Amino acid sequence: MLNAIEGIHHITSMARDAARTDAFHTKVLGLRRVKKTVNFDAPDVYHLYYANGSGQPGTVMTYFPFPNIIRGVRGAGEVSTTVFSVPEGSLGFWERHLADNGVTGIRRAEILGESRLYFDGVDGDGFALAEASGDAREPWTGAAVPAEHAIRGFRSATLLLRDSGGARELLALMGFRKTGSEGRRLRLERAGGNGADIVEIEADSAAAPARQGAGSVHHIAFAVADAAAQRSVREALVQEGFQITPVIDRDYFLSVYFRAPGGVLFEIATDEPGFARDEDLQHLGEALKLPRQHEHLRPYLERHLPAIGS
Numbered sequence: 001m002l003n004a005i006e007g008i009h010h011i012t013s014m015a016r017d018a019a020r021t022d023a024f025h026t027k028v029l030g031l032r033r034v035k036k037t038v039n040f041d042a043p044d045v046y047h048l049y050y051a052n053g054s055g056q057p058g059t060v061m062t063y064f065p066f067p068n069i070i071r072g073v074r075g076a077g078e079v080s081t082t083v084f085s086v087p088e089g090s091l092g093f094w095e096r097h098l099a100d101n102g103v104t105g106i107r108r109a110e111i112l113g114e115s116r117l118y119f120d121g122v123d124g125d126g127f128a129l130a131e132a133s134g135d136a137r138e139p140w141t142g143a144a145v146p147a148e149h150a151i152r153g154f155r156s157a158t159l160l161l162r163d164s165g166g167a168r169e170l171l172a173l174m175g176f177r178k179t180g181s182e183g184r185r186l187r188l189e190r191a192g193g194n195g196a197d198i199v200e201i202e203a204d205s206a207a208a209p210a211r212q213g214a215g216s217v218h219h220i221a222f223a224v225a226d227a228a229a230q231r232s233v234r235e236a237l238v239q240e241g242f243q244i245t246p247v248i249d250r251d252y253f254l255s256v257y258f259r260a261p262g263g264v265l266f267e268i269a270t271d272e273p274g275f276a277r278d279e280d281l282q283h284l285g286e287a288l289k290l291p292r293q294h295e296h297l298r299p300y301l302e303r304h305l306p307a308i309g310s
């Protein structure tokens, strides 16, 4: 059954500059780097993970920094905005904090009754902060952002699609129910999920297709507890006619991937085993961790991967 899906697990984007991306997420957004590893399929490229202190699913923003990639152009068929949850009354702090750090695209909006602060990431990534009450997730407090304003994790993700019908049906199958609408925007919510349990669909039949590049979301992953839950979700999706990959071991979770109607790449990832699998919780994200099959490349990678902050 697809009610095993708990909400968002992680969101993975592309970037151009590893060091700038790292500094932005740790120093400006105040997230913790919870893993420094490489892309399984292109081991000369980092895979960097930013999250709350424990790397809890639903808080995990990840990046592939490709040094020579061109900037993406926002459009239909992608996650257009990644929305982080902050406590009520925090947007004033964030507005000043982002401006003080030279962040562009800062603007306030009321969306479906929610106060948001939109802003651009390093490569024009579509980000927003939303005030949410009662988000009990523990923020990372080792950064420059005071705990009372710190990011709790994802609140939601917005999919920009030309036609919302197919994705809406899929998300309904995945346990997301409509809890609001405003103009061309729908809010779908997984009741009792992991806190990162809202997906919005913005339908725009005139939108040009997205051109993926730096600043684009590569895929959005949804969380299931374990391998058994993932198997049942995978089987149900196959029954529905989706072309879905076999289970792939990503070291910190197990993954399957498929293309959702409208073009967004979806992943289903397990909460197990998590980021403390190969390093102490106190030292997450400090050392370069390599997938076993790429361990022999360590001397080369340690020389050639760009330096990023400690």
Ligand code: ZN
Residues within 6 Å of the ligand: 010, 012, 219, 221, 255, 267
């Ligand atoms: Zn992923």
